[in-house]
Amino acid sequence: MIRDEIVQALRAALAATGLPEPAGDLALETPKLREHGDWSSNVALQVAKQAGRPPREVAQELADALAANPPANVARVEIAGPGFLNFHLAPTWLHDVLRAVVAAGDEYGRGESLAGGRINLEFVSANPTGPLHAGGGRWVAVGDAIANLLDAQGASVHREYYLNDAGNQLDTFGASLLARYEGREPPEDGYQGEYLVEMAARMRAELGAGVTEEEAREWGYREAVRMLREDLARIGVEFDTWFSERTLHERGEVADVLKVLGERGHTYEQDGATWLRSTTFGDQRDRVLVKSDGSTTYLANDLAYHRDKFVRGWDHLIDIWGADHHGQVKSLQAGTEALGFPAGEPEVILGQLVRLQRGGEPVRISKRAGNIVTLADILDEVDPDVCRLTFLLQGIDTAQTFDLDVVTAQSMENPVYYVQYAHARIVSIGRKAAAAGVERRPLADVDLTPLAHEREIELLRALAVYPDVVAEAAALRAPHRVTTWVRDFAKDFHGFYRDCRVVTDDAPLTQARLWLIEACRIGLADALGLLGVGAPDEMARLDDDGAVEGEEAET
């Protein structure tokens, strides 16, 4: 691509003038202002100090060297500001971008930065004690999108869900379910959620009378997993593996991990418990692995689990956790390192929690009333695409405020429609063109020089940058960057649509624009696909009140 050609030309210019290479990457960016060219480099500023000369003088020397041996498509190089090198390209470079997009098709935006990598991505992993909480939807949407991004960079990604089915959480859950079944209130520290009442009724219908606590626990466990799978299926996420904690205990993996840690000299006995000397690996304090009552801690089990993942053959492990588990990161990483696995494994992506609101008021989870809001509740009211994109609107480092009224009642203002509409418009134009008997000729036979309108240029520039956006989003584990790109791109397209008619009497222009919008469609569909959001061929029409035609307007 043109970008690499310019970088190479810059390197050559540096070498030719005897200037040093900058310490970091050779930065080449797209300036915010069009006057600053198509691409801009700050090498002269970076190198000026080492060279001991004014930046603009260095820039001039580089510009002269570049002029002597100009890269393809570069019309001119200007020096601006404190010493930026601004590359102004001939419009033809964007026509190359269009051809590249079409040639790549579904593959456009793919990268090779993780080629060959085998990654295990664990996310959601909510306890099998009920349906998914609405806030948990964030990890569903984010996790699936990150998996898509890693896949887009060439990695083989395995989506995994860890079922904590061996701890006392499940016992508490079973006791609570049995209490509801018997018409009692759940224990003080039990599960208060009202969904248990419904579950208990279903259990009675299935199992009849005389259910024991163990039977309640096992029935409830299976039922909860069924509900989790159902919720995930509704939003379109499928896991490759549902890993049961119980299997770790059954196969003796927890005991084995304890043995190995002991043999490696990383444990000690104190106060009747077995401790992991995790401070050796940077933890703030040592951690208990085996309690004085002989049972293992969550950490011990989790270490066995992560060792199991490595043994199954992944070369990189990623966990997505809510920030409320931040305190466990160092302990787990210390333990895996103590077991002999690479430092820094597993990589833990921490996401801030979701605050639920309704009409601006916080939704309180009342222990007594047990009025939890589930993901299923949201999916009852909004399209899965709306739900997903809402969770992917912002970076995961910020606590998200999820207002149920805004997301549900005002769903017509959700950005998802804005973006999907752009895609639908493109397909619609294709239908109109076909109906008018206009056929798109092979791209190789089409002259793209008519594409010179500012709107057209903007679209192609955005498409040119898209692969970089995807690569960066993958590297930073930040799917919202794709959301930001696709929103901006949809805006560009709507502007183009308004100003540039595609199907006209001007045959050469029509041909060029038909291919332009096809390239746009590829970009939109790809970005939406990475986010797990559909790219529809048509949208419902709205009447003047903003209500979907054919549906009753809400009053």
Added chain:
RNA sequence: GCCCUCGUAGCUCAGGGGAUAGAGCAACCGCCUCCUAAGCGGUAGGUCGCAGGUUCGAAUCCUGCCGAGGGCGCCA
């Protein structure tokens, strides 16, 4: 006390070393004989929490302080 994240327009948030800080919503003013107006254009709106420091250049990096959220169990 210690650790992590955040603080940017009235609201929700992008931007995380570059040139004049952006978008959506809300407000105001315009645009449908024409491929879907779930659209487009314009106006208004900012001491980028505060104070220092590093740098040719800081919303961005460092330190401190203030504020918000989360964590620091022989719970999971």
